[in-house]
Amino acid sequence: MTETPLWQQYRQQIESYRDAQLNFDLQRVHEYTKENGWNVDDHEAELPPEQPGEPQAHGSWHAACAVLREYRFPPPDLITGIFIPDQPLEQRIMLLRGTFLGFTFYFGVKIGGVIDETRQTEHGTERIWGYNYQTLQGHFERGQIDFSIVKIIETGQVLFRIHAFSQTGRISNPIYWIGFKLFGRHLQLRFARDAMKRMQTLVQEALAGVPSQTSQQTPIQSTANNPEAAEQLAEVVEKQ
Template sequence: MMPKPAPLYERQKARLDAFTRAGYNFDPDRLTDYTAATGWRVDDYETELPPEAPGPPEPRGSWAAACEVLSRYSFPPPGLISGIFLPDQPLSQRVMVLRAQFLGVSFWFGVRIGRVTDETRALPDGGGPEQVWGYNYRTLEGHFERGQIEFIVHKNCTTGRVWCHIHAVSQTGRIRNPFYWLGFKLFGRRLQVRFSQQSLKRLRQQVERMLREGWQAPAADGPAVQPVSAHEDAQAQLDKNRK
């Protein structure tokens, strides 16, 4: 019998170690200065998820399922982006290696979780409280982009509405290779939009599947979740360290 291959997070240990030591390629403390007027792209995307009954999030409802999908990072389209990370690392300290498919070539980038959000907020229109959970990650040195993207799942506790919101602030980073610089200039924006739109579509599909199939974890259909779901000990650590 052939031995089981090592999980991806072990095979990518050198990259994970390098990105753990890497710094950001932008200044997170200046996020409020990064606007369209100063040359940054500010994007917002949203998708509706199956509603729940009014009140706090249900233990195995739509909101909790979306939190699970976000935590596993199983929602990005694997043909564009796959994420690899250590399952025993708390989410608030997570560093990820992102494998991006671009111009027929695989590129390896690093990102780090900047903040985990888990709180009850007052809705801006005074319509009652909402429960929110999610996180942002920030680009590290060597990334083709610089900036931050945030994934947050919301529940309106008064109406039962559940939705997921993506907020991104980005700018093209320093790309030394002129071929890649030109390709990213021509196609990078299209890939950005496609990533967010397809990620929300896949998240909604995975949430609906979890609700329909009795809370089964998202399918391991790409490297994003494969290193965890293929190893029981790693899966247990991921479940333990979601927050």
């Protein structure tokens, strides 16, 4: 029996975020610095290189872009992204399923922008593709995270980069607030570390011809079997 895709199971919850507002002010991004109490992170991982020049049709850069587009790189035991696959990336709303302190939580994020360009940098000519997503009301964090796949044209080097600025958001439940204050930063760093490793593995598998599984097929525990998660999801949806 074929399991119903996650995006169909959670379509109503995804759509509930369609008109949700960001939980931070985009007009004040210049203020979101370490000096002002924000976490600002940059991570980079090397992927299998290519020959110098434009990205190869079946090479590392294109394989990584496919993994990134499908949001398959996050560690599935920590984060699963659920989205309607036939909607344009620029309009994507994702329901993030997070596992934290033995509970299952659901958060909304939206794609804030897509980058597809070639630019001159100190490293050389970089061919870049990627996107960012931004946190919506109800998220335990507030901020933005940028993901990009980069090829340095002159050398053939291919990179996966993550840039983020974030801060703990409004958490009404005091137990969750304490838990996130104690462990939230650790989870952030673990997410980046594991995402880098998983991206490397998935790209290597793609180049070797190993069939992939999209994030939309990743098994997930139904909220019907988790009263705590069901209650939390209902509270978030009601606030939209």
